[in-house]
Amino acid sequence: MNDFFDTVRRFLLDYLPKQRCLSVNTVLSYKQTLNLFVSYMQDERDVTATKLTFSRIDRDVILGFLTWLETARKCSASTRNQRLMALRSFLEFAGQMDCTQMALYLSACNIPSKESHGRIVEFLTEPSLAALLQQPDPSKPKDLRNLVFMILMYDTAARCSELLDMKVCDLRLDAKHPIAYLHGKGRKIRTVPLLGKTVQHCKQYLHKFHPTADYHSEAPLFFTVIHGTQQKMSPDTVAAFFAKYGSMAKNVCPEVPEHIHPHMMRHTRAMHLYQSGMPMVLLAQYLGHTQIETTMIYAHADTEMKRAAIQKADAVRKTKPIPNEIWADNEEMILKLSGLR
The missing domain is CATH 1.10.150 (DNA polymerase; domain 1)
Structure with a gap:
């Protein structure tokens, strides 16, 4: 060698x-x-x-x-x-x-890094999200699995890899306050609360796909069966059903983006939480960001909140009378204000 x-x-x-x-x-x-x-x-x-x-x-x-x-x-x-x-x-x-x-x-x-222009965060509007989640048919086992995957991904704002790495024991559905454990970057583990409807979907999924497993099972939460053997679901499988359901949702809702990828669900949850008023520091912790600057992309991307703030400021401005120009026709004051006296 x-x-x-x-x-x-x-x-x-x-x-x-x-x-x-x-x-x-x-x-x-x-x-x-x-x-x-x-x-x-x-x-x-x-x-x-x-x-x-x-x-x-x-x-x-x-x-x-x-x-x-x-x-x-x-x-x-x-x-x-x-x-x-x-x-x-x-x-x-x-x-x-x-x-x-x-x-x-x-x-x-000595080779410098190139300046990287800020990327545009792609996320789903609420009608787009609803249209996407309506595409799987829960009566079909694979569609049920895919639906629960998407719901859990949205509720927890998890990265695709974090959800694929989840085990059955990472769900605590019968706790007083149901939670999920996510194993993030750098081996960091964060605890994420689960909504009541998400808990119901997860219980239905566990009953169907893990009927004999207890809550301490180390089995992969989401899996595929290849040649009779359960294997952890791959990122390619996730990307494929996201693209499939995205194309179907586009036909019923024009707001759905042309190309939907799994990470868009994480962006969507983050944007919806930010728009609902979650403080940026708390949002950074929720997403598992070590630096709040990383989370600031959602503040930059939210054009609706910017538009609302501009309209609010403009409305306030219109209610106030235009101030009198007290310096008008006062040469001495004009010279003082300009720094010449």
Whole structure:
């Protein structure tokens, strides 16, 4: 094994999970970056895996990789910046293993991040949400599963990965105040309250799909059956039924966006809570954001609240008389107000 792939192995299998104790999903993100870099070297620079060593990499190669991400793969500036940060972390580790690679790490540090323009938050209006949730047929087992998944995702504002990682024991439906435990980024666990109707849907789902499981079961809450074996439901399955129901809902409600994806449900819940008056700090905690700046995207996106505030201010302005210009025809006062006296 050459120096590059030996360092990759140590970085992914030892340094990230065992020394930095990063989550599986975070390690996977680093792995995806390095896989993309290897693909770039093979496809664009004709450097096969057997020939790829650190001597083949320099600042120009890294810049070419970042350009390739934006042009060939149509990545956004924020994704490009994320890949650059991951590559820097890897090269820093390489420099720690072999000081001769430190120059390569420093050259990567001198590559600036691109300014990322604020993204538009896509969310569903209340009529759109209602139309979407009316599409599954609860009399069909798979549709019942998908419906409960969407309802639980909206009620908890969970990420898709958080809901897929839920186990039966993560639901506390018979408690005085029913809750769900979500395992979020960085192994953080947050407790989310459940609405009464959501509890009813979850109980119906458990009765159908987990009839013999107790509340301490470690079985995946949402699963698919492949060759007679239960397996945790995949993100592709979730994306597929969201697209299916979104297309159906579009036919009955024009407000439904053209393309619906699972994360839109989290955005929708966050926007509805913000519009209902939930303080930004509490909303950040509810969503599992470590920095409130991340949550501020919902304040920027809510054009309806901006419009209402403008109309309210305009109404107040119209009720007040226009003040008299006491400086009119008073040359001395005009000179004082302008700072000339």
